[in-house]
Amino acid sequence: MIGLISYLIFFLILALSFGIAVLGLNLQWGYTGLFNAGVAGFIAIGGYTMAILTGPSRDAVLGGFEMPFVVGLIGAMIASGIGAYIVGLATLRLKGEYLAVATFGIAVSIQLVCLNWEYLTGGTLGLIGIPNPSKDLATGPLAQNAVYLGIVIVIGGIAFWALERIVKSPWGRMLKAIREDEGAAASLGKSPVRVRLESFILGCMLMGLAGALLTAFIGYISPSDFLPIVTFQIWTMLIVGGSANNRGALLGAVLVWGVWTSSGFVISKFIPAEIQAQGGALQAILIGLILVVTLLMRPRGLIGEEKHVSRHASL
């Protein structure tokens, strides 16, 4: 039983860390209608910032600041926010598929920068020895992971609470207004470009935060962690859970990550050993099938959008 609990804690750390990135994407896509196909890039910025700020000194690579975990988290959000500001200025006049292509290209570029800028990122060798704060707070892997899960839940909880407040605020309703009809929103004196930029930056900061949490937990970061498949995974989580709903975003993160990982477990359990090596293809088919079925049965995701009106309005 201990083993199962220990695994579930580990599972939830990864799933909820991804969940924070899904919350960020939900703000962008669910509430504002921004098609950000560059999620992996912003997770990478957050992860590398954490690794550089808190990591030990390294030969020929920037580092040695050994700052506390919290500084790493804040730094990761600031860095990804700055990255998003620059990207946003350049791309947010684009819409829909054009924005998707532009952000996708940026994520690939960020990954290539990580791969090649050795002084900053260690290049393909990655950065080792990133401290995990739970190692100082508890002894034994189970207790340490439990502490780390606590950290992730607290941070994820704050992010969730803040987003719930935000989307119910006038600013949140403005996001939806812009998503639904930009012209109408502009005619009421709102500035769609500015609001979209704000939403984009805030969402990317959450992705950076997720990257920082994952990096400190794993203790290692390398460019191969930020291939476009990560963006696809985060998107799947949002679509399955239900966009424009923060609960849906978190639920989607846990369920999709669960399917993704448990399908491997099921295959290693039920496929005969001789054809196990072909199990990988089966796993991909299984995941694809579940996605398609969800989209057919629940096109708006498991939990759809909630209606938000001002609490001052009388219905």
Place this chain on the structure above:
Amino acid sequence: MFRKSMISALSVAAITLGGVGSASASDCTVKLGAILPVSGPMGQVGERISATGQFAVDQFNEAGGVKGCDVKYVLRDTQGQSTIGVDAAKSLVDIEGVQALIGAVSSGVSLPVLTSVSVPSKITQVSCCSSSESFTALAKEGKTDGYWFRTYSTNRSQAAMGALLTANSGFKKTAVIYVNTDFGVGLAKRYAADIVKLGGSISSMVAYNESQQSYRAEVTTALQGDPDSLFLVAFPVDGSTLTREWLALGGTGNLIVNNSLRSSDYFEAVGSKHLQKLQGYDSAQPRIPSVANFNEMFEERFDGPPNGPGLHSVYDAVTVVLLAMEASDEITGENIRDNIRIVTAADGEEVYPGPEGIKRAKELLAAGKSIRYVGATGGLQFDQNGDVQAPKMTWKLVGDENVETGYFTTEEIADLIKKLDD
């Protein structure tokens, strides 16, 4: 739908867990975890490696298993992604209760598994294929607690071999095209430093990113400066694209390639007749009867020779771990870690792969003697960082035949590296 599949997955997990408890009493099995990329970009390579791992387990079972128990090989796919690999490893350790992990293939997956699963949970991890120097660095900092081993020689000796081969062929100006991964970058940089010491020179160093449709731009850059040879560090699929374009654009046929390209996939994709001036190096299968024996056993099982990256080394990784389990009073990650030293002791009695060799090894261990497993990659000698030094061979193609042209013992390689590092 999702809830259901989650619940069924969890109940499967619960049943398994119950199964472990009761299994140890009646019919006993010992589990060995494997985390390998059987799908994704490394899928082709990973599938063969995994099948060879299973083969090693089967042979051990033929010899009576570990302490009379059947060994079960539990494979999980990493899809070549670090988060998936880490999760798979954690689930193998926590839910399946494995005490040793084989894998992964790419260093970018093996390293996070090591730091976030194996070391904290005290699980021995033996990789067949990860070559990054980051592991050595981590071990030197004392952050692996000795739980890390690899049966694949590091970039250091591979670079030395490539350089030696280039210099011995009399090439003076070499272009280098390498895959932009930790493996490729580490190897290419070392090679560039080594070749200069052996009297050669580098005309250009060009990195390429994996899985592109065409490498015309990279090849064109590499052709500048009129090189008389090309050192190519690649994997079969991209490697054949690169080689075809290199030859088509007028590049020299004087190719030196890394061990991953010693693969029939590569020869067939490019066409052997275009590769008659190609030379390569690989971990050698030492000239001892037992190794020929391994190759024969392999051919019998798979209807083909064990050509391809990681096959010999995964066989040894699995066998060494199982022998270490056999030598342990209680099968725990910690005991496996310590006993790997006992079953590869320099002064131990030599034992060889295959059911007969394993039976012999088990008898010696039962008698309390230390043994020296001399496996499919030769005599395994792990240093304090878990790195292995293996003998090397050089090869070329004659017609369609892959022919060995030279053999270098572990000592010769060590001397060569010492000379190059001075």
